[in-house]
Amino acid sequence: MISRIDLRGNPGDPRDLLPRAEFDVEAALEKVRPICDDVRHRGVEALIELTERFDGVRLTDVRVPREAVDSALAGLDPAVRAALEESIRRARLVHRDQRREDVTTRVVPGGTVTERWVPVDRVGLYVPGGRAVYPSSVVMNVVPAQEAGVASLAVASPPQADFGGLPHPTILAACALLGVEEVYAVGGAQAVAMFAYGAGECDRANLVTGPGNIWVAAAKRLLKGVIGIDSEAGPTEIMVLADGTADPGHVAADLISQAEHDVVAASVLVTASEGLAAAVEAELGKRVAATRHSERVAEALGGRQSGIVLVDDLEQGLDVVNAYGAEHLEVMTADARGVADRVRNAGAVFLGAFAPVSLGDYCAGSNHVLPTGGCACHSSGLSVQTFLRGIHIVDYDRAALAGVARHVVALAEAEDLPAHGEAVTARIPREEQA
Ligand SMILES: NC(=O)c1ccc[n+]([C@@H]2O[C@H](COP(=O)([O-])OP(=O)(O)OC[C@H]3O[C@@H](n4cnc5c(N)ncnc54)[C@H](O)[C@@H]3O)[C@@H](O)[C@H]2O)c1
Ligand SMILES: N[C@H](CO)Cc1c[nH]c[nH+]1
Numbered sequence: 133m134i135s136r137i138d139l140r141g142n143p144g145d146p147r148d149l150l151p152r153a154e155f156d157v158e159a160a161l162e163k164v165r166p167i168c169d170d171v172r173h174r175g176v177e178a179l180i181e182l183t184e185r186f187d188g189v190r191l192t193d194v195r196v197p198r199e200a201v202d203s204a205l206a207g208l209d210p211a212v213r214a215a216l217e218e219s220i221r222r223a224r225l226v227h228r229d230q231r232r233e234d235v236t237t238r239v240v241p242g243g244t245v246t247e248r249w250v251p252v253d254r255v256g257l258y259v260p261g262g263r264a265v266y267p268s269s270v271v272m273n274v275v276p277a278q279e280a281g282v283a284s285l286a287v288a289s290p291p292q293a294d295f296g297g298l299p300h301p302t303i304l305a306a307c308a309l310l311g312v313e314e315v316y317a318v319g320g321a322q323a324v325a326m327f328a329y330g331a332g333e334c335d336r337a338n339l340v341t342g343p344g345n346i347w348v349a350a351a352k353r354l355l356k357g358v359i360g361i362d363s364e365a366g367p368t369e370i371m372v373l374a375d376g377t378a379d380p381g382h383v384a385a386d387l388i389s390q391a392e393h394d395v396v397a398a399s400v401l402v403t404a405s406e407g408l409a410a411a412v413e414a415e416l417g418k419r420v421a422a423t424r425h426s427e428r429v430a431e432a433l434g435g436r437q438s439g440i441v442l443v444d445d446l447e448q449g450l451d452v453v454n455a456y457g458a459e460h461l462e463v464m465t466a467d468a469r470g471v472a473d474r475v476r477n478a479g480a481v482f483l484g485a486f487a488p489v490s491l492g493d494y495c496a497g498s499n500h501v502l503p504t505g506g507c508a509c510h511s512s513g514l515s516v517q518t519f520l521r522g523i524h525i526v527d528y529d530r531a532a533l534a535g536v537a538r539h540v541v542a543l544a545e546a547e548d549l550p551a552h553g554e555a556v557t558a559r560i561p562r563e564e565q566a
């Protein structure tokens with residue numbers, strides 16, 4: 133089942149030695165290119181054909197009627213409604229605190245630069261719905277967009293054959309709870325293309341965010357530039373850095389919890405404790421067979437992307453953690469806080485015995501749309517910041533420009549762009565340039 137990777141005594145670069153999914157977004161680009169071109173040129177007609185091909189559903193229209201969204205809320209299980217409301221409440225608390233104030237810097241008397249934070253005008257929010265349905269991803273996309281002040285937002289999620297070609301009712305109900313009125317029954321690469329180019333009733337968006345499978349990730353990579361994107365939030369990953377103080381039952385449960393998402397999900401334990409490794413293997417042996425999606429979990433845990441990595445000590449463990457840049461990192465060691473302070477690369481970090489990743493998936497208040505595939509080394513999870521752009525407002529009076537004119541002219545000449553300098557000299561004659 134889960135394999136062992138023994139890095140003890142191995143001084144090599146952990147990046148070359150660590151397991152990662154054979155998840156080749158580059159190769160998928162070739163497959164999604166014609167899909168995106170088709171949506172660009174044929175709009176809704178293409179969306180309907182692609183949906184029939186990839187989702188097995190023949191739609192007459194891709195826009196979800198308002199009544200369907202309202203009736204999904206009316207039919208929502210009260211316990212799920214209460215849970216979604218609490219998830220929204222906590223996410224709002226955290227994301228509201230991420231809002232940014234404009235900052236004005238007085239560079240010189242009479243010369244200021246203000247950074248103004250402006251939300252993008254329109255966003256397309258992708259909510260996955262292939263192997264599992266993700267009402268929680270509605271919350272994680274919509275709350276930061278709303279807190280950022282985005283004026284126009286639309287959600288897309290795959291149609292479900294069992295629900296008359298609409299997205300899953302809990303997804304629609306979550307949209308209703310959040311006041312989202314524009315919802316499309318479109319999944320995969322074609323949904324990203326719909327947002328990028330516009331189709332039928334769906335106006336083009338400036339930015340597309342949200343998690344998804346390889347086709348969604350590839351379409352986001354392909355269309356980046358036409359649209360802005362958040363990070364590539366692909367198949368889920370969990371890395372657990374643990375020592376002998378960790379509870380093997382907790383570790384095994386958490387590895388399984390994220391393996392449940394996808395056969396290419398990655399579950400990795402990093403430890404210097406042989407005892408813990410053996411105990412976790414034993415726990416996995418018991419728990420995998422008993423879990424509902426045991427086949428999917430077993431395939432994910434048995435894949436080359438999952439494993440138990442044995443290291444010499446916590447120092448090497450931290451090297452492994454920082455080289456890997458996991459989407460989720462759990463630190464289950466004595467002094468978890470001190471260890472976590474030394475983590476540089478991870479989408480989100482979960483501390484100690486009582487902060488499992490599944491808390492963050494639903495109700496911690498943190499965001500669960502996080503970078504995967506090592507993207508945590510350069511990207512952040514979804515936040516209010518994702519939906520904002522900083523615009524510099526430059527305001528200099530005559531005296532302030534005169535004070536720096538000769539430097540602008542000198543740099544313009546150094547770059548052989550003298551007209552740049554002349555634009556300043558036209559305002560401040562050479563003799564006045566200090
Ligand atoms: N990183 C994160 O923040 C995060 C959060 C939640 C979920 N996830 C991940 O999102 C993923 C969700 O994947 P999913 O498949 O369940 O749902 P999905 O909605 O991402 O993908 C389903 C769509 O893929 C398209 N598709 C299926 N087969 C195709 C093919 N052969 N060619 C082209 N398109 C095809 C279909 O149109 C379908 O609508 C999982 O890997 C999960 O781990 C990640
Ligand atoms: N673990 C996923 C992020 O990778 C998010 C999620 C949604 N529902 C359950 N889990």
Ligand SMILES: [Zn+2]
Binds near residue numbers: 368389390393490493
């Ligand atoms: Zn999850």
